[in-house]
Amino acid sequence: AQTVTQSQPEMSVQEAETVTLSCTYDTSESNYYLFWYKQPPSRQMILVIRQEAYKQQNATENRFSVNFQKAAKSFSLKISDSQLGDTAMYFCAFMNGQGFSFIFGKGTRLLVKP
Amino acid sequence: DAGVIQSPRHEVTEMGQEVTLRCKPISGHDYLFWYRQTMMRGLELLIYFNNNVPIDDSGMPEDRFSAKMPNASFSTLKIQPSEPRDSAVYFCASSIPGHNNEQFFGPGTRLTVL
Numbered sequence: 001a002q003t004v005t006q007s008q009p010e011m012s013v014q015e016a017e018t019v020t021l022s023c024t025y026d027t028s029e030s031n032y033y034l035f036w037y038k039q040p041p042s043r044q045m046i047l048v049i050r051q052e053a054y055k056q057q058n059a060t061e062n063r064f065s066v067n068f069q070k071a072a073k074s075f076s077l078k079i080s081d082s083q084l085g086d087t088a089m090y091f092c093a094f095m096n097g098q099g100f101s102f103i104f105g106k107g108t109r110l111l112v113k114p
Numbered sequence: 115d116a117g118v119i120q121s122p123r124h125e126v127t128e129m130g131q132e133v134t135l136r137c138k139p140i141s142g143h144d145y146l147f148w149y150r151q152t153m154m155r156g157l158e159l160l161i162y163f164n165n166n167v168p169i170d171d172s173g174m175p176e177d178r179f180s181a182k183m184p185n186a187s188f189s190t191l192k193i194q195p196s197e198p199r200d201s202a203v204y205f206c207a208s209s210i211p212g213h214n215n216e217q218f219f220g221p222g223t224r225l226t227v228l
Contacts, residue, residue, distance in 0.1 A: 033215050043203065045219035091157065095215055100145055101170065102217065104157040 002027045004094050006105035013082045014113050020067075021077045021108045023092030031097030034068070034075045039107070040088040048090070051075065053097075082112045118220035120206050126226045132194040135223045138187055139208030147217060148181055148191050149205040157205070163189065196227045 003026045013019035025034070036048040051059045051068050058066050063083075067076045079086055092105040119138040127133055139146045147162040161171040166183045174181070178197070183189040193200055203224050207217040 035216075043222050043224075045205065045207075045222075047216055050216065100164075100209065100215065100217075101147065101159045101162055102149075102157075103159075106156045 002029075002094050002096065002103050004092055004103050004105040006090075006092055006108050008108045009106070010109045010111070012111040012113055013079075015082055015084060017082055018078060018080045019082055019110065021079075021090050021092075021110065023075045023077070023105055025073050025075065025092070025094050027073070027094065027096070029096050033095040033097070034066075035093040035095065035102070036064070036066070036075075036077045037091045037093060037104075038086075038088045039091065040085075045091075049077065079110075084112050084114060086110060087112045118206055118208055118218055120204075120220035120223050122223060123221060124224045124226075126228065127196055128228050129197055130195045131227075132192065133196045133200075133225060133227075135191040135204050135206075135225070137189045137191070137206030137220060139189070139206070140210075140218055141187070143208035143210045143218070144186070145209045145211070145217075146183060146189050147205075147207040147209075148189070149207065151203040151205060151222070152201075160191070193225075196225075198227045201225055201227050 005024045032053045034051045038046045038048045049061045049064050063080045065078045089107045091107045093102040121136045144165050148160040151157045160173045161181045163183045181191045203222045205222045206220045209217045
């Protein structure tokens with residue numbers, strides 16, 4: 001069975017600084033997808049970034065980028081130039097190549113301080 | 115598009131009562147998912163549908179929970195009888211094949227069972 005682990009329950013960062021959120025996963029599959037979702041206080045789940053396991057190039061979306069290490073089964077999220085609006089819970093999620101259901105980590109609560 | 119719509123946004127009920135949560139997926143999406151979010155267990159998949167047919171209900175906690183999708187634009191999650199341990203936020207999400215596996219989440223229903 002697949003598992004997703006986020007080892008940092010809470011983190012904080014100063015505005016405009018860079019922060020990295022960790023995620024590790026366990027799977028025996030070779031084809032899968034990894035996601036980071038953001039959940040602000042409004043509770044809405046918002047997709048931040050997506051990575052296909054077969055792609056070696058790390059995904060990037062504006063200030064958000066990932067460090068995908070397939071052999072190590074690691075998928076960290078880097079937020080550059082942190083903004084107050086980045087304050088939220090961040091969830092790492094795994095999806096296998098055949099199914100459509102997510103397995104979520106427990107989340108990391110990020111606080112961006114002014 | 116209005117996105118995934120869930121109702122009610124908040125529900126407070128007493129133990130033993132029947133609770134019905136509602137979801138309208140994004141038009142054209144043929145996959146629908148129900149998730150439950152709690153502090154202890156995080157985000158868990160309860161059940162998902164494809165073209166109105168339940169595909170995987172292995173996450174449904176017990177017989178008190180049931181879900182239906184009578185048509186492509188409406189789904190319900192029912193708890194009967196409700197118990198205090200059912201208190202959680204329930205999310206509905208929808209997706210369409212080939213759209214990079216992204217799931218679009220509704221705003222969630224916060225259920226409190228007293």
